[in-house]
Amino acid sequence: MKQNKNFMLLLAVICVLVAVLSACGGGSGPNANQAKEPASPGNTGASEASEGAVDISQEATLKLLMIGSKPTDYDEVFGELNRLLKEKMNATVETEFLDWADWTQKYPLKFAANEDFDIAYTANWAFYNDQVLKGGFLELTDEMLQQYAPKTWEALPEAAWEQAKVNGKLYMVPNNNQEVTDKVVLVREDLRKKYNLDPVNSPETYAAYLKAIAAGEKGISPFGAKPADGWKWHELDQILLEQQNEWNLVDYNFPLGYKLDDPSGKVFNVYDTPEFTQLIEYYKDLADQGAWSKNIVSNKNDVYQDIKAGKISSYAQNLGTISSNVGEIRRDKPEMEVNVADLTPDKKKIGAISTQNGMSIHAISKQPERSLMLIDLLQNDKEIHDLTMYGIAGKHYEPVGDDKYNPGPSYANYNLSGFSVWGWNSLLNRTDASYPEEGTKMLEEWQSKVHHFPLESFVFDDTKVKNEVANVGNVMLRYAIPLEYGLIKDLEKGQADLIKQLQAAGLDVIQQELQSQIDAFLAQ
Amino acid sequence: MKRSGLWNDIKKYKILLLMLTPAVLFFLLFAYVPMAGIVLAFKQYNYTGGVFGSPWNGLDNFRFFFDSGDAWRVTRNTGLYNLAFIIVNNALQIFAAILLFEAAGPWFRKITQTVMFLPYFISWVVVGAIAYNLFNYDYGTINVLLGALGLEPLDIYNTASYWPLILIVVSAWKALGYGTIMYLAAITSIDTEMYEAAEIDGANVFQRIRRITIPNLYPTAIILMLLAIGNIFRGDFGMFYNMVGNNGLLFSSTDVIDTFVFRSLTTSNEIGMSAAAGFYQSILGFATIMLANYAVRKYDSDRALF
Numbered sequence: 001m002k003q004n005k006n007f008m009l010l011l012a013v014i015c016v017l018v019a020v021l022s023a024c025g026g027g028s029g030p031n032a033n034q035a036k037e038p039a040s041p042g043n044t045g046a047s048e049a050s051e052g053a054v055d056i057s058q059e060a061t062l063k064l065l066m067i068g069s070k071p072t073d074y075d076e077v078f079g080e081l082n083r084l085l086k087e088k089m090n091a092t093v094e095t096e097f098l099d100w101a102d103w104t105q106k107y108p109l110k111f112a113a114n115e116d117f118d119i120a121y122t123a124n125w126a127f128y129n130d131q132v133l134k135g136g137f138l139e140l141t142d143e144m145l146q147q148y149a150p151k152t153w154e155a156l157p158e159a160a161w162e163q164a165k166v167n168g169k170l171y172m173v174p175n176n177n178q179e180v181t182d183k184v185v186l187v188r189e190d191l192r193k194k195y196n197l198d199p200v201n202s203p204e205t206y207a208a209y210l211k212a213i214a215a216g217e218k219g220i221s222p223f224g225a226k227p228a229d230g231w232k233w234h235e236l237d238q239i240l241l242e243q244q245n246e247w248n249l250v251d252y253n254f255p256l257g258y259k260l261d262d263p264s265g266k267v268f269n270v271y272d273t274p275e276f277t278q279l280i281e282y283y284k285d286l287a288d289q290g291a292w293s294k295n296i297v298s299n300k301n302d303v304y305q306d307i308k309a310g311k312i313s314s315y316a317q318n319l320g321t322i323s324s325n326v327g328e329i330r331r332d333k334p335e336m337e338v339n340v341a342d343l344t345p346d347k348k349k350i351g352a353i354s355t356q357n358g359m360s361i362h363a364i365s366k367q368p369e370r371s372l373m374l375i376d377l378l379q380n381d382k383e384i385h386d387l388t389m390y391g392i393a394g395k396h397y398e399p400v401g402d403d404k405y406n407p408g409p410s411y412a413n414y415n416l417s418g419f420s421v422w423g424w425n426s427l428l429n430r431t432d433a434s435y436p437e438e439g440t441k442m443l444e445e446w447q448s449k450v451h452h453f454p455l456e457s458f459v460f461d462d463t464k465v466k467n468e469v470a471n472v473g474n475v476m477l478r479y480a481i482p483l484e485y486g487l488i489k490d491l492e493k494g495q496a497d498l499i500k501q502l503q504a505a506g507l508d509v510i511q512q513e514l515q516s517q518i519d520a521f522l523a524q
Numbered sequence: 525m526k527r528s529g530l531w532n533d534i535k536k537y538k539i540l541l542l543m544l545t546p547a548v549l550f551f552l553l554f555a556y557v558p559m560a561g562i563v564l565a566f567k568q569y570n571y572t573g574g575v576f577g578s579p580w581n582g583l584d585n586f587r588f589f590f591d592s593g594d595a596w597r598v599t600r601n602t603g604l605y606n607l608a609f610i611i612v613n614n615a616l617q618i619f620a621a622i623l624l625f626e627a628a629g630p631w632f633r634k635i636t637q638t639v640m641f642l643p644y645f646i647s648w649v650v651v652g653a654i655a656y657n658l659f660n661y662d663y664g665t666i667n668v669l670l671g672a673l674g675l676e677p678l679d680i681y682n683t684a685s686y687w688p689l690i691l692i693v694v695s696a697w698k699a700l701g702y703g704t705i706m707y708l709a710a711i712t713s714i715d716t717e718m719y720e721a722a723e724i725d726g727a728n729v730f731q732r733i734r735r736i737t738i739p740n741l742y743p744t745a746i747i748l749m750l751l752a753i754g755n756i757f758r759g760d761f762g763m764f765y766n767m768v769g770n771n772g773l774l775f776s777s778t779d780v781i782d783t784f785v786f787r788s789l790t791t792s793n794e795i796g797m798s799a800a801a802g803f804y805q806s807i808l809g810f811a812t813i814m815l816a817n818y819a820v821r822k823y824d825s826d827r828a829l830f
Binding site: 300 | 656
């Protein structure tokens with residue numbers, strides 16, 4: 001009895017404490033709401049922007065919000081940057097870095113808490129639409145851009161500006177880099193020649209290549225995939241399912257796509273098509289002949305390192321990555337002959353939309369003019385662009401001509417892979433001098449025939465179907481991946497199972513919601 | 525009995541209470557205060573509203589879990605795995621502790637203890653990599669050995685039925701050293717006079733173990749098990765995720781609530797939905813520990829937790 005009393009007392013004390021503490025927490029909710037009000041898209045900058053010439057007599061400090069880890073030599077490079085900026089626009093910058101580990105949590109909070117910063121990195125994969133709709137960014141008018149970012153206004157193609165608009169209004173200075181999203185495969189040319197095979201340029205020649213290596217080379221796994229990280233597709237799907245059939249998947253978290261040449265944008269379940277049935281037969285045949293390890297879905301090794309070590313002979317990635325890999329292998333392992341191969345050379349190519357990277361101005365920034373001027377310099381001033389992208393010449397990189405570079409002695413302490421400097425990618429970008437010519441050529445060829453279509457910049461808002469998206473993703477991992485990697489014996493049953501499970505998980509609901517959003521988008 | 529006000533107690537035990545303070549603060553801050561966050565399970569979380577200002581959405585956050593059709597399977601898996609871990613691990617730990625106590629000299633005991641303790645410090649990520657190199661179909665150690673003996677290789681990563689055994693063995697291997705030390709400490713604190721008396725009465729080693737050591741270990745074992753039972757519906761995420769990963773073929777026998785929720789929600793970042801799953805686990809855990817404690821109290825009221 002006594003024991004019970006004590007326990008009750010303890011419980012009571014805890015209850016009181018929790019109540020008090022949660023009440024304190026509750027108080028901050030409404031306050032935060034109030035503070036948020038003034039940040040709605042109505043902008044303060046636009047009215048001032050149209051008046052008179054740029055006044056830079058007052059020194060300004062601009063705060064920059066970037067994603068990624070702070071480079072070791074940040075102080076040195078940005079010290080130099082601040083010296084240049086002081087000369088060119090009487091301003092200095094301070095940068096805050098959101099580490100890769102937890103930026104998805106921190107980034108929205110920076111806006112929610114109305115923290116003081118002027119410019120933020122943003123992208124279609126980094127909350128751009130989300131923050132625009134929540135009122136986090138300042139609207140950029142043509143006049144503002146013409147006046148404060150004249151070089152960028154000139155250099156960036158009209159289409160790039162258009163793609164960055166949300167509901168007809170612009171909130172981002174997108175990067176100026178015509179990437180193509182199509183994927184390619186890396187091929188060991190020495191092995192291909194050894195078995196007297198045709199050059200790899202189609203799904204059939206690729207299958208022949210993989211099978212020949214599976215049959216002839218002990219100790220080499222013909223095809224490799226990156227360690228399973230929740231990716232819900234076979235690594236060749238983008239090439240063999242999307243590019244080959246000229247489809248586009250709306251979101252890689254569920255299997256709904258549309259045909260590129262379908263003006264009505266009708267979406268369908270890609271697993272429920274004869275093309276998919278054929279594809280899993282193609283995959284099954286490869287798997288049965290040993291084209292990839294039986295344990296490919298449990299792989300824990302870095303696939304590129306395995307290729308470099310000669311344990312794997314091919315993998316699929318985007319053109320930029322594969323080309324860099326080829327360049328690196330040619331430099332480090334010249335005895336291993338490698339090349340880039342496009343399996344769908346005659347098909348339509350899809351360009352990366354400009355919002356892949358970009359810079360936006362915080363809605364409550366007090367210095368939107370200076371911020372735009374800074375973005376202009378970062379993107380289109382050769383000296384500043386080189387410095388911020390590649391570091392200090394002779395130390396972090398060695399310039400080769402005007403458009404190439406070699407890694408310098410301190411390359412590791414400052415380079416463009418560390419944090420989101422891609423926000424100001426532009427035509428001034430340099431390429432790694434070891435980057436193979438084939439890659440450059442292929443990219444140029446692709447760029448000349450990039451296919452533009454109305455749904456290019458469509459983004460799906462999944463708010464209403466979050467439960468279904470979560471469950472469909474799970475079904476894909478559990479049923480689609482083993483089926484595609486040829487681990488399920490009965491293909492017909494496997495495919496039927498997959499489709500049935502997807503229905504149960506609510507794919508129809510997503511399809512309806514998606515179709516209605518697409519229809520509304522096309523009607524605009 | 526004199527007046528025993530709260531104040532008097534505090535004055536009387538102030539040193540003891542002071543020593544208790546860090547632990548109480550810890551649990552207050554990290555276990556009781558966050559409990560207020562349970563409201564998130566019933567809210568459509570958004571950044572402007574925050575934890576308390578976001579709109580309510582009833583039981584919507586629980587939908588993904590129960591609509592998926594996997595709720596029962598993952599809950600059962602979680603419960604059964606943890607039950608197996610508790611039984612197997614405790615039995616092995618008691619066994620190892622008794623062996624070390626009875627059979628080993630001081631040097632041998634110290635070295636064995638250290639060696640057994642080592643796996644406890646290896647992170648699950650590393651254990652996962654070791655397992656991959658053991659079980660891999662093409663070049664895994666096990667298949668290389670089988671091949672050398674002229675036997676058929678095992679396709680471990682594509683066969684769900686091997687995994688319950690693998691997971692139980694790995695869990696036992698990793699937890700052995702830690703638990704053994706606890707039980708060894710409990711054995712060392714048993715009054716040695718009892719052993720001397722038993723020896724004089726002619727009891728042999730096995731009789732001593734059965735009649736003295738094991739009964740004296742009951743309290744420790746029961747407390748450890750009760751503590752573990754409270755977490756029976758929380759899968760060890762590090763273990764399941766690193767051992768199994770995203771291998772869909774193994775999910776039927778290896779999926780636990782934590783891995784299921786992780787997979788479902790990594791792409792959507794929906795805080796409310798993960799809070800809902802956590803809440804579900806807490807409710808189940810709370811119910812089991814109350815039941816277990818009730819059962820223990822019925823049987824022997826001195827050994828119950830509360």
